[in-house]
Amino acid sequence: MGTERELPQQETLDDGEVIARLVHPRAIRWLHWINFPLLFIMIWxxxxxxxxxDVYAAGIGSWQWFAFFPDAxxxxxxxxxxxxxxxxxxFSFGWLFVINGAIYVTYLAITGEWRHIVPDRHAAREAKDVVLHDVRIKKQAPxxxxxxxxQRISYTVVLVMALVLVVSGFAIYKPTQLYPLPLLFGGYQGARVIHFTMTIGLMAFFVVHVLQVIRSGWGNFRSMVTGYQIERRRPPSDTSPPISVTPVSESETHATEIEEVSP
Amino acid sequence: MTTERERELRAPLDDAPTITVEEFRRRSRRSFLTGAAGITGAVLGWRWLQNQPVADGIPQPLRSQLERNETLWTRLSASRSAPEFAVSEATPIQVNGRIGIRNEIDLADWTVRVEGPDGELLDDLDVAAFDALPQRDMVIEHKCIEGWSSIVHWGGVRFSDFHQRYADRVGDAPYVGLETPDGLYYVGWDMASIMHPQTMLALRQGGAPLDQDHGAPLRIATPNKYGIKCLKRIGVIRYARERPADYWAERSYDWYAGL
Known part of the structure; x- marks a missing residue:
């Protein structure tokens, strides 16, 4: 808010001037993109x-839906x-994956960035509305x-799953030296099942994540590369009329850029 | 209308710095160039790794990392023990490998050569010599590097008890190599691991003498290394100053294979 209050009033156009706002700090962008190939190598x-x-299969009771994994x-x-x-x-790249993840979590904790991610008490209801909006049952997004x-719920769940993944991985890797860690997962074989399940969970997250990024469009993807998201400047929120936080489209940005050529 | 909730959620973002679109374009270009450089670096790094000299089946940097892992884990907690179970929890164990034991042998003729670090013959022992040593039982989880595990009831002699007979003569040899009588299968152990109280020269499984598929008359058993180290039908026990050859370590696996 501070940035906006300091600006002279005349610069805040009625329609809102187009600006770029930092949404992903540099550290988060680096850690996010470093994690991508590391996670890929770990899963591979x-x-x-x-x-x-390869003894696991999806199914209920004795009924098997499909085996992990078909020969093909x-x-x-x-x-x-x-x-x-x-x-x-x-066992080589695992260290890099763990170190990268540990830096990420530490960064979230120290900078307070976790507040953007960890869901609050309204999140469950709002998440339901997000889904209803996504499938076009509800018109208005929360x-x-x-x-x-x-997003907050799934990003938090993914972090927890990654933690369980790593801890169960260590329980399988060094069950004697880290004993009684395997007991946390019901023993050595329990740790294997959990480790595998978390991997499938992360793979499922990855698929949904990529689909959602594609659906959100270029501006959203670009924000994880550049850190900035294009938006219309909003008047200070405490005096604001109805406003939109929707990122503006590419064409609008170009138009504005041309207008702004002369200082 | 802007709701209270909207303001609450939006407030932290409103504090975030903003820049002009012009500045954004400039930074955008820089970020994408950095990204392209990063991808190029990652691809080159990956190819570099794949093109490194191969050390026993895997790129040298990975082999070195396995060695560093070994150093780390042996330093952290060399003296820890695996859990033991009740005899009633033991289950039959599958036969996974037959290298070095494909042919049946006459158990009455079997002896094990015990060799010192200079190749000198220290002993040539038959089964009775092992029966004469203190007998122990342990019910432990035997773990295969493939992923399966079985709770097995082993009976036999602690390697450390066996070692007492030779302690004076082998000095501080840091390794022990084990071989099948035909020499086809061979493993190397570090002294700390083989002297662990849960490392057993096993004569029995489930209270009965080992059958040939499981390494009769004498094999090594432990919950603290993968099954690839648990050589069946021991024909040679050789103290060594250098790291002994290891069948699976020569085939891309970790030499230490410790749990």
Whole structure:
């Protein structure tokens, strides 16, 4: 708010001048993008390990829906017969994944950025409205800050899942040296099941995340690269008439840019 | 209307710095160039890793990392023990590997050569020699590097008890190598791991003498290393000053394979 109050009144146009607002600090952008290939390498090498003893399936009771994974998946992704290489990559890159994640969580904690992510008490209701809005049952999206309530819940759940993933991974990696850590997951085999389940969960998140980013459009993707999101300047919120926080479209931005050529 | 809730959610964002679109364009360009450089760097780094000299089946940097991992974990908690279970919890264990034990042997003829670090023969022992040592039982979770595990009831002699007979003669040899009688399967152990109280020269499984598929008459068993280290049908026990050859370490696996 401070930035806006200091500005002379005449600069705040009625329609709102087009500006760029920092939404993703530099550290978050770097950590986000470093995490991407690391997570990818961990899942890829992890699946090569899993192949050696691929006992899990999705289903209820004795009814099996599908096995993890069909042979075609292994063949297509060259996951078979690479257990040793899978282990070598997993236990090398795992450290980078853990360090990157630890820096990220520490950064969130120290800077207070976690406030943008961790859901508050209204989040559950609002998240429901976000989903209803997404599937076009509701016209109006609920109010939001940097992230909408559904994003906040899923980003928080993903962080918790990543933590469980890492801790269960260590329980499998060094069950004796870290004993009684495996007991947290019901033992060594329990830790394996949890580790695998969290991986599938992260893969599912990844798919939805990418689809949602595509749906949100270029401006949203760009904000994770540049840090900034284009928007219309809003008058100070305490005196504001109805306003829109919707990012403006590309064409509008271009028009404004031309207008702004002369200082 | 701007609701209270909207203001509350929006407030932290309103504090975030803003820049002009012009400035944004400039920074955008820089960010995307940085991104492109980052992707290029990542691709080059990945290719560099793949093109490194191979050390026993994996790129050297990964082999070095496995060694660093070993150093870290042995320093952190070398003396910790795995949980033990009740005899009733033990289950049959699957036969996963037959390297070095494909043929049946006459157990009456079997002996194990015990060699010192200079290749000198210290002993040639038959089963009775192991029966004469203090007998122990342990019910532990045997873990395969593939991922499965079984709770197994082993009976036999602690390696550390066996070692007492040779402690004076082998000095401070830091390694022990084990081999099948035909030499086809061989593993290397560091002294700290093999002297661990849960490392057993096993003669029995489930209270009965081992059958040939499980390494009769003598094999090594532990909950603290993967099954690839738990050599069946021991033919040679060799104290060593250098890290002994290891069948699976030569085939891309971690030499230490510790849990």
């Amino acid at each position: 090498s992890g699946l090569r390990i899993y192949w050696a003893e 998946v292994y063949e297509r992704l060259d996951l078979g017969r690479h257990l040793a290489r899978g282990l070598a990559f997993h 109010p939001q800050g940097k992230y909408n309530a559904a």
